[in-house]
Amino acid sequence: MDIFANLMRSPENLIPMTTNSQANSPWRSPCPVNISLELVGDKWALLVLRDILFKGFKSFKEFSQSKERIATNILASRLKFLTEVGLLESEVSEKDARVIFYKPTSKGLDLIPVIVSLVLWVDKYEKHSVPKAEIEWMKKNTKKFIAEIRAKFE
Amino acid sequence: MDIFANLMRSPENLIPMTTNSQANSPWRSPCPVNISLELVGDKWALLVLRDILFKGFKSFKEFSQSKERIATNILASRLKFLTEVGLLESEVSEKDARVIFYKPTSKGLDLIPVIVSLVLWVDKYEKHSVPKAEIEWMKKNTKKFIAEIRAKFE
DNA sequence: CAGGATCCGTTTCGATACTG
C-alpha cells in the first residue's frame, strides 16, 4: 500500500491546475478543477463506498462477499485507507466483539451526490439490468433521494 | 491494456447488484447502483477527460505536458481506450497532418455533471488553491455552468 | 468463525529511449 502512503503525503494528489492559456478553456484564471486522485484513481475505494452508502454493508465479511469478490488483503487495505482519509469510521459491534462495523463520516456522506450523478450517467449509457422505475425516481427527485440515504446514517 | 479489453468484453464491469437483504439498504429490490469501473477505476481516464472538458486540451502533446506528467505510453493507451468506449473522438488537424485533435462525444459531455460534483466535493474537503469565487459561482449556478462548458464543444 | 496479515506468482504500471 505504498501508493496510498505517497498520495497522502504529497499535495500532488490534488491535481493542481497548469497554466491556462488554452483558447477553448472556459476559465479566465487558473482552472479550479481538482479531482481527488486518491479516490477516483482506485477501483475499489469508490466501490466500498458504494457498498456502504447504497447497499448498507457494514462489516468486513459483507464487503468480502460482495459480487465483485475483492481479495481480503485488498479489502483490508482499502478499509484502512478510507478510514485514514476520514471517509469511514469504525466501531466494534456491541453484540459480537469480533465484528467491526464501518460507517460513513459526514465527509463520506457528502460523496453521495457524486456517486448518484455517476450512477445516472451509467444508467444512460451502459447496460441497465436494474429497475427502471427506481432510476427514474432517482433522476427526478435527486435531492430527496440523496437526503433519504443520508438520513439513514445520521 | 488487457484490463480494459477484459472489462469491455465482460458485462461484469457494470457491477451488478448482489441480493439485497441488508436492513440498512434504501432499496426494496435489487439496488440499481451501477458504477462504471472502467472509468472511475483508472487514475488517468477521468484525468484526461478533465483536461479535455475543463482545460480545453486537444492534442497528445497538450495532455502529455499536463502537470501530472502522464507517461506517453499510458496516455496513448488511455486515449485509445476513451475513444474505443465512445467518450472521445479524434480528427486529424487540417493545418498539420501530424496533429490529432481529440474532442468529447455527446456521451463524454454527459460526464460533465459527474466531474463537477466531484470537483465541488474536493473543494469542500481538500486543499483548494484555486479561485474561491469561481467555485462559488460554479456551486450556485451548476446547471448554467455545465451548459456553458457543453456549449463550447457543440 | 470474523478480521486481517503474509506469501508469492501474475499482471499492470510508468520512466525512458526510440521510431515513423
Added chain:
DNA sequence: CAGTATCGAAACGGATCCTG
C-alpha cells in the same frame, strides 16, 4: 508530433495462515 518498445518497479489477487 504522436505514438511504440523495453524493462524494472509496483500493485493485484488467490491461497493460506494467524489471532482473538
